[in-house]
Amino acid sequence: MEDEDSSLSVVQSLAPSDAISANVSTATTGAKSRTALATWAHTRTPKGDEPAIRGSSKILYCKYCETYSSPVTTNFRSHLRTKHGIHVTEVSSSETVVAEKLQILYRNTNLDGTIAIRQEVLESVLDRDAILDALTTLVIRQNLSFRIVESPDFQVFCQTLNPQSKPYIVTAHSTIPKLIDKMWQEKKDIIRRMVQSASSNIHLSLDIWTSPNSHLFLGICAHFVDQKDKLCKALLGLPIVGDHSGEEQFTALRLVLEDYGIFKKLGAIIGDNATTNDVLCRLVDEHFDEQGVVWNASLRRVRCLGHIINLAVNAFLFKDIDADWETKKEEEVTPALGPLQKLHNIVVHIRGSPGRMKEFKNLAGRLISLDNRTRWNSWYLMLQIANKYAPMVDTYTKHHFGALERDFLSPADWKYLQFIETFLQPFYRATLETEGDKATIDRVLFSMDILIQCLTDALAEHATHKEFSARIKNAWDIFDKYYAKTDESAFYATALILHPAYRIAYIRSNWKSKWVKPTLKKVKDLWVSYKESQPPLSSFPTSQVPTPNLDKYDLVAKNLRKQRPASQDEYDDYSNGDQCETGVSPLEWWCQEIQRKRWPRLSCMAIDILSIPAMSAEPERVFSGARRTISWDRSRLSPTTVEKVECLKHWLKSRILEEGI
Numbered sequence: 001m002e003d004e005d006s007s008l009s010v011v012q013s014l015a016p017s018d019a020i021s022a023n024v025s026t027a028t029t030g031a032k033s034r035t036a037l038a039t040w041a042h043t044r045t046p047k048g049d050e051p052a053i054r055g056s057s058k059i060l061y062c063k064y065c066e067t068y069s070s071p072v073t074t075n076f077r078s079h080l081r082t083k084h085g086i087h088v089t090e091v092s093s094s095e096t097v098v099a100e101k102l103q104i105l106y107r108n109t110n111l112d113g114t115i116a117i118r119q120e121v122l123e124s125v126l127d128r129d130a131i132l133d134a135l136t137t138l139v140i141r142q143n144l145s146f147r148i149v150e151s152p153d154f155q156v157f158c159q160t161l162n163p164q165s166k167p168y169i170v171t172a173h174s175t176i177p178k179l180i181d182k183m184w185q186e187k188k189d190i191i192r193r194m195v196q197s198a199s200s201n202i203h204l205s206l207d208i209w210t211s212p213n214s215h216l217f218l219g220i221c222a223h224f225v226d227q228k229d230k231l232c233k234a235l236l237g238l239p240i241v242g243d244h245s246g247e248e249q250f251t252a253l254r255l256v257l258e259d260y261g262i263f264k265k266l267g268a269i270i271g272d273n274a275t276t277n278d279v280l281c282r283l284v285d286e287h288f289d290e291q292g293v294v295w296n297a298s299l300r301r302v303r304c305l306g307h308i309i310n311l312a313v314n315a316f317l318f319k320d321i322d323a324d325w326e327t328k329k330e331e332e333v334t335p336a337l338g339p340l341q342k343l344h345n346i347v348v349h350i351r352g353s354p355g356r357m358k359e360f361k362n363l364a365g366r367l368i369s370l371d372n373r374t375r376w377n378s379w380y381l382m383l384q385i386a387n388k389y390a391p392m393v394d395t396y397t398k399h400h401f402g403a404l405e406r407d408f409l410s411p412a413d414w415k416y417l418q419f420i421e422t423f424l425q426p427f428y429r430a431t432l433e434t435e436g437d438k439a440t441i442d443r444v445l446f447s448m449d450i451l452i453q454c455l456t457d458a459l460a461e462h463a464t465h466k467e468f469s470a471r472i473k474n475a476w477d478i479f480d481k482y483y484a485k486t487d488e489s490a491f492y493a494t495a496l497i498l499h500p501a502y503r504i505a506y507i508r509s510n511w512k513s514k515w516v517k518p519t520l521k522k523v524k525d526l527w528v529s530y531k532e533s534q535p536p537l538s539s540f541p542t543s544q545v546p547t548p549n550l551d552k553y554d555l556v557a558k559n560l561r562k563q564r565p566a567s568q569d570e571y572d573d574y575s576n577g578d579q580c581e582t583g584v585s586p587l588e589w590w591c592q593e594i595q596r597k598r599w600p601r602l603s604c605m606a607i608d609i610l611s612i613p614a615m616s617a618e619p620e621r622v623f624s625g626a627r628r629t630i631s632w633d634r635s636r637l638s639p640t641t642v643e644k645v646e647c648l649k650h651w652l653k654s655r656i657l658e659e660g661i
Contacts, residue, residue, distance in 0.1 A: 042062065042086065042088065043062065046059070054071045064080075128168050140652065141652055180641065180644050191260075192261065194232070195234070199226065199227055199229065200607050201611075202223075203224065205269075205617070206616065207272065208241065208244055211630050216243065217241075218253070219622045220253060222262075223611055235622055237256040245276055245279070246278070246279025249280045270304060270616040272307040273311070303486075304616040305448070305614050308479065311478050313380075315478040316423070316472065339413035342406075342407040342408070343383070346409075347368050364392040369385060370382065376431055377424075380424040384421060386417065387421055390414055434447050435615055439614045439615065442496060442499045442586050444495070444614050445496045447614075449510060452479070490522040490523055490525070491609055493523050495586075503574070503576070503577060530605045531570075585610075590603050626642060
């Protein structure tokens with residue numbers, strides 16, 4: 001058993017000092033709070049006619065000598081040090097609160113003092129850099145206020161975990177931005193090396209967001225395949241722009257790309273259908289043209305499929321009802337679609353008060369989601385739930401018939417709502433199939449072909465319903481407009497052909513004959529230009545496998561079994577091959593060694609193209625996170641700080657930094 005003098009009990013090692021505990025209760029007494037508690041512990045009360053106050057300050061009388069007094073605590077501590085050899089170290093008021101709370105905590109533990117813990121052991125497990133890194137990560141990922149480190153509760157929590165951690169704990173909120181900047185610089189170097197060494201081109205999804213504190217942020221997200229053949233994404237920057245113009249976007253984008261040193265690796269730019277994105281791509285093209293590099297804005301301007309789907313659905317719901325249906329904001333327009341308008345009004349009524357929400361939840365066991373003009377598929381999701389719980393909706397409407405008389409849904413109305421739900425379901429499914437990290441451009445034309453067929457079938461089914469068929473035609477017109485725009489970029493058709501389950505056979509079997517020849521020519525031209533830009537075949541890496549001694553028979557047999565004659569074109573060899581299901585994504589299939597060996601140049605082109613995302617939804621996800629960062633009580637955060645926080649948050653959550661280590 002260890003000697004009592006060689007160890008410290010838990011209570012002894014954790015409890016505050018006697019001086020603090022003795023004086024903590026007086027911290028807020030008197031006209032002026034006593035913050036110099038340790039200094040006051042060496043004073044005495046005035047005697048006889050000795051004054052207690054000089055001016056507005058209390059006089060401190062030394063209890064070790066009869067003559068010295070001073071109203072200045074600094075002077076008094078100097079007297080104690082020089083005359084009596086007493087060194088006094090003061091603690092701040094927040095430290096006093098922390099000490100008091102710690103004392104209460106450990107008094108309530110009722111420890112018997114027999115468990116010995118050496119202070120040096122507790123201190124030996126503390127790593128300052130690791131603690132600061134963990135703290136910075138916590139603040140960033142959980143959207144915490146920088147001032148949390150000044151909270152006594154936070155400091156108590158840290159010291160409860162390890163009582164020797166006090167010197168390691170950050171206590172000033174102004175330190176947090178410095179830690180964030182340090183981490184951002186370090187992690188940014190990792191991201192920079194990753195994008196510079198990527199196996200594919202760097203594709204960018206872009207969008208602009210107006211923050212709650214009225215800044216315009218341009219979200220710039222990179223999509224690429226790293227050296228480990230993994231599809232990656234990374235927020236490169238969140239700079240502010242002056243307006244939504246293509247010129248403003250280009251100025252901000254150029255600085256980011258030059259900072260990362262990847263301008264010449266720029267692949268496709270994915271964005272919504274705003275004309276400002278067309279301007280941006282033209283400016284990028286002009287920039288490359290000045291450097292003698294061909295970039296081709298039409299080829300590399302990729303349109304977000306989710307945005308196209310949303311426009312088609314909005315045309316079905318709103319066109320011919322609101323003249324400005326494409327530009328109006330959510331709060332400025334409601335659907336005048338008969339029964340759907342009624343359902344919208346009922347859901348708004350349900351959500352109008354906590355009591356009515358509770359009432360409907362008691363009826364149906366859940367609430368109906370409210371439609372939202374800017375949220376994709378929100379109308380479909382509202383219909384899906386409402387149709388499922390139609391009897392409960394009718395019961396609720398009858399309970400509030402006085403307010404909802406005009407919105408009561410008849411059996412014919414419910415049938416109409418079921419028609420709408422059935423019509424919107426394929427658009428909802430197409431959104432799900434083409435969103436997410438692994439949804440790349442090979443899914444775009446295939447999903448659009450499915451929706452075209454669904455529109456055709458819906459027109460035939462509802463041909464006798466004048467209003468409904470007119471709305472379907474509205475959706476068709478919008479969808480067909482952007483389907484035709486896919487001809488401007490050969491990336492779409494090339495990605496479809498590079499899917500091993502489709503190849504050329506899909507286009508020949510499912511497209512109109514007048515589309516096939518020009519499409520295949522564009523794809524072949526793209527392949528030829530790509531092939532000519534690649535290094536000689538001999539420069540492609542090949543694995544060296546020891547070759548055993550072969551006789552004449554074995555040599556001839558080996559040559560006959562070769563999958564690709566040296567003179568055959570890689571694209572022709574692949575595209576005219578048999579369609580096959582692989583069990584993996586097209587990108588993963590092309591990254592496999594067997595494909596790289598058989599089609600070395602074509603596999604490089606496939607990896608470049610199949611790493612283009614189908615949507616530009618990633619910046620929207622960034623903006624959702626930034627909205628949580630810039631809460632109403634944090635509106636003074638600078639745009640630079642917001643950019644660093646959101647970049648770090650994105651890198652940490654996507655775990656891309658683990659790939660780059």
